[in-house]
Amino acid sequence: MNTGDLPVIALTTGEPAGIGPELAVMLACCSPLSARVVAVGDPALLAERAAAIGHDIRLHVLAPNDTPPAPEAGVLPVWPVALRAPSVPGRLDTSNAAYVLETLNRAVEACRAGAAAAMVTAPLHKGVIIEAGHGDFRGHTEYLRDACGVDDVVMMLATDSALHARHADWPAGHALRVALATTHLPLRDVADAVTAPRLTRMLSILDAELRQRFGLPSPRILVCGLNPHAGEDGHLGHEERDIIEPALEALREQGLSLTGPLPADTLFTPRHLMEADAVLAMYHDQGLPVLKYAGFGRAANITLGLPLVRTSVDHGTALDLAGRGAADPGSLRTAVALAIQMVHGGASSPQ
Numbered sequence: 017m018n019t020g021d022l023p024v025i026a027l028t029t030g031e032p033a034g035i036g037p038e039l040a041v042m043l044a045c046c047s048p049l050s051a052r053v054v055a056v057g058d059p060a061l062l063a064e065r066a067a068a069i070g071h072d073i074r075l076h077v078l079a080p081n082d083t084p085p086a087p088e089a090g091v092l093p094v095w096p097v098a099l100r101a102p103s104v105p106g107r108l109d110t111s112n113a114a115y116v117l118e119t120l121n122r123a124v125e126a127c128r129a130g131a132a133a134a135m136v137t138a139p140l141h142k143g144v145i146i147e148a149g150h151g152d153f154r155g156h157t158e159y160l161r162d163a164c165g166v167d168d169v170v171m172m173l174a175t176d177s178a179l180h181a182r183h184a185d186w187p188a189g190h191a192l193r194v195a196l197a198t199t200h201l202p203l204r205d206v207a208d209a210v211t212a213p214r215l216t217r218m219l220s221i222l223d224a225e226l227r228q229r230f231g232l233p234s235p236r237i238l239v240c241g242l243n244p245h246a247g248e249d250g251h252l253g254h255e256e257r258d259i260i261e262p263a264l265e266a267l268r269e270q271g272l273s274l275t276g277p278l279p280a281d282t283l284f285t286p287r288h289l290m291e292a293d294a295v296l297a298m299y300h301d302q303g304l305p306v307l308k309y310a311g312f313g314r315a316a317n318i319t320l321g322l323p324l325v326r327t328s329v330d331h332g333t334a335l336d337l338a339g340r341g342a343a344d345p346g347s348l349r350t351a352v353a354l355a356i357q358m359v360h361g362g363a364s365s366p367q
């Protein structure tokens with residue numbers, strides 16, 4: 017393929033006080049991936065963090081309509097967005113919340129205008145954006161849902177399949193994928209949010225996107241229960257019997273391959289997981305600790321249901337590491353690789 021034909025990926029550099037800017041620099045210094053990755057952020061910030069971590073990099077600042085150049089190790093093209101205030105590693109500043117949101121808006125615009133084929137996001141800090149006055153902000157997932165004008169999206173994290181080779185029986189090339197029925201909700205509110213209409217929408221998006229974007233013709237999905245032991249026949253909670261089972265039964269009649277609701281503790285064992293293409297967990301900390309235990313640093317976060325391809329890292333802003341060059345860029349590389357595969361329509365697993 018001509019390098020001029022490689023897909024353009026808009027990489028938002030995230031919270032400026034976190035590790036996002038230096039991860040973008042590290043990515044540009046590695047051997048190039050099969051894409052033209054353009055950082056969306058402040059060029060002076062990127063230059064400062066490159067110097068702080070001792071990376072020799074050349075920034076190629078582009079005008080909004082400039083075509084990004086072919087990938088070259090040590091060169092980072094940038095669509096510039098100006099910081100609102102100087103940023104110190106590790107020190108959050110509400111003044112820069114508008115900057116972070118502007119980088120997201122710019123990447124969405126680039127995707128929607130066809131200037132980028134996908135967006136990849138470095139981590140942002142939810143709390144500082146909320147404190148800056150965006151009280152409804154919950155995370156990229158919800159923000160991009162609203163920015164793209166869709167009603168529902170699904171958060172799914174996937175590991176790089178090569179990781180699981182250590183399990184003797186694990187099928188080669190089989191990634192662990194965990195999607196969530198609810199995302200950034202207080203645990204107190206989760207049970208009320210697990211409704212049949214929500215499960216129907218989430219599973220329909222998950223099934224459709226696994227087919228369309230991951231090249232899986234008949235996705236096999238395991239569904240967790242909400243309560244211990246999936247409710248123990250109604251003795252430890254009724255949501256499985258009254259809500260989850262009827263929703264799954266109706267979807268099975270439409271042809272979805274769904275198993276569950278299963279007790280989440282034993283669902284997350286290799287015997288079940290290697291027979292499935294994805295798991296739907298009922299809430300954030302039911303599913304993500306397992307995924308991150310299996311693949312932290314070699315996994316990516318994907319937003320399903322958007323009219324664009326968006327992937328992200330599996331970690332947060334790591335303020336404790338910012339500006340030191342100690343952060344691992346592995347998840348960012350996984351996220352970019354996965355976005356490239358999704359653009360090409362067949363991401364059976366990130367490489």
Ligand SMILES: NC(=O)c1ccc[n+]([C@@H]2O[C@H](COP(=O)([O-])OP(=O)(O)OC[C@H]3O[C@@H](n4cnc5c(N)ncnc54)[C@H](O)[C@@H]3O)[C@@H](O)[C@H]2O)c1
Pocket residue numbers: 035137138139140141142143156317328329330331332333334335336337342343344345
């Ligand atoms: N994609 C995202 O935007 C994203 C993802 C997760 C968390 N967050 C946000 O990040 C903020 C901080 O969250 P947190 O403290 O729970 O999680 P965190 O991932 O920032 O940090 C958890 C631990 O992992 C370490 N760590 C994180 N990334 C690393 C990397 N690349 N290399 C090496 N070590 C790494 C940190 O040093 C820390 O010890 C919160 O506001 C959270 O909401 C954002």
Ligand SMILES: N[C@H](C(=O)O)[C@H](O)COP(=O)(O)O
Pocket residue numbers: 154155156157158300304317328329330331
């Ligand atoms: N739930 C994600 C995780 O734990 O990795 C993270 O908070 C990022 O979510 P967004 O992509 O919605 O910001």
